[in-house]
Amino acid sequence: MRFGVKVWTALGATVLLGGAATIYTLDAMAGNPTRARPDVTVAVDHSGPPDLLEPGRLLFRTTAPGPDHGKVASVALADPGGPRRISQLACDRFHTEAGTGVCLATAPGLMPSAVALRVDERLRETERVEVAGIPSRAKLSAGGRMATWTTFVTGDSYTQGTGFSTRTAILDRRDGAYLSNIEGIPLTVDGRPYQAEDVNVWGAGFTADGSRFYATVSTAGRTHLLEGDYDAWTARTLAENAECPSLSPDGRRLAIKKRVSDDAARPWREYVLDLETLRETPLAETRSVDDQVVWLDEHTVAYELPRDGGSDIWAVPADGSGAPRLLVPWGSSPSVTSRGP
Template sequence: MLVVAVVVLGGVAAGFVLYAVGRAQDANRPRAGGPAFAAGTVALTDAGRMVVRSTAPGPHRDELVSVPAGDPDGVRTVSGVRCERWHAAAGTGVCLQTEAGILKPTHRARILDARLRTVRTYDLAGVPSRARVSPSGRFVAWTVFVSGESYSSAYFTTRTSVLDTRSGKLAKNLEDFTVVRDGKRVRAADANFWGVTFAKDDDTFYATFNTARRTYLVRGSVRERRMTTLHENVECPSLSPDGTRIAYKKRVMNGASLWREHVLDLRTMRETPLAERRSVDDQAVWLDNDTVAYAIPAGDRSTDLWTTRADGSGKPRKLMTGAFNPVLRGSPAGPR
């Protein structure tokens, strides 16, 4: 009986291994009708090009690829660099990665130069969630989940860090910054921050502040290590190229939707719901002062990029199949 049990268990284990290998091989097999890929050089300074994280099933899933900005579904030039989250501006990029380990996975942030070569590496405290580079390329921010894996979870903990690439100084946790609400300092043991977006002055940033299950848009100063609340129910803000508006996801209960993309005018605090009515769990990117891009799940762990007008008019349009985190010539403002 012992021998039979050992043989049966061995067969079951072998079956699981073969099944896992088969699933992995299937995941790395290109899909018929999917995007075409080609070898080449990917650089953040290439004019008229857009660099995205490819989410199309196949051997190049999660790889940074370059496509013509005027033909997003054209041939993808592969870089060999894989990221879970990424962003870039002014020739500086940040790539958040997860690597399998014997006991548990490890997470790292890699600072990239204009040719996607690693300049510095930092260990991360959890699962990658958001990443942003300031317009000048000086500051880099990233958010990770220390516990929980979704903003829709009842309980989660995040950690957001800001790196000065010029001095090498790393603010490991925005929770160490002072937060002011209605003129009074906020002291909250349950504080969480995520979704940093930077202004052009190499000091001002915006982010989401969460406490007591309520979220706020905060405006902060890297130099003063201080933030002030501006508006409630704002998540994953993204500052427009002209610095006057914030695109963000607003928590709503509208049918099956959980979040709806909005734009907030920072001068009047007026909210404008955008034409996209599907739930958007992404930190949007401004392609220009009039257009916002974001990812929508497309099945099989893939996402498609969509765009909509920032004034709420028109209809959403698909920009690219099997893609995430678009960057136009290294700048959220688009090609120059």
């Protein structure tokens, strides 16, 4: 039986959208050249605000230093380095599917907290929920029915060694059912029923029909790939050392990150997991990717990598071939508008 179910009330608040200068430049901070802010030049498209129903657009949050930092923007997928349309909606994580979006943003206040916003095709707020913790992940299912997000929180008794735990929520758009924390789902680990105080679940993502989801579960110092059945409300582990799964458009593969090193600077590598055979293919990106990647299409995944003063969005083939390429400078949290319900 599901727990913590309540209706997410629609508030219908409008988010005002606006433009900026056609090109703006941020100069390096004077007086401390070793800590200077990088020069940034960004071309802005003033033809209108981002539109989640327009096909062929790449949505992301801009990470360029300056007044637009964190705001949701879009570029043409065919020209991702070109002029960007910038909204006034600021998020820590953003994802779009089927003409709707979910925005997870830090909330003001003394204690770490966040707000999850559902937005329409013009990035106007339609629903919101207050969330404890620091924003980490946010996803919509293909078709936009299921929304899920993760925050990191402190204060649980079992976190003395790690310092944090997670809260992963699920919102079912079809009936408004909301689960604020899914850690209590009946869980099978390595084929056996499992219960423990230190179970943490994060980085969830749903199939298009909302019947199945994948996530990371951590317990007893190990991480596993979790497969959950939303309707039966049960979950099981499929593999060890597999985190932040992202389901391919055809529903047959998962992009995952695996811990491959104890080196704190390069602990992760991206793989693609075949769900039928559980065969893993390492991707050509050898830099450490600490992200829940997205699929641009059946053949390509995109992800963010940090840079001085912000982050960039990169892309790499999903079959292990090729080489990484810079997709969007000064961006993070990418998703595309090209797939409909």
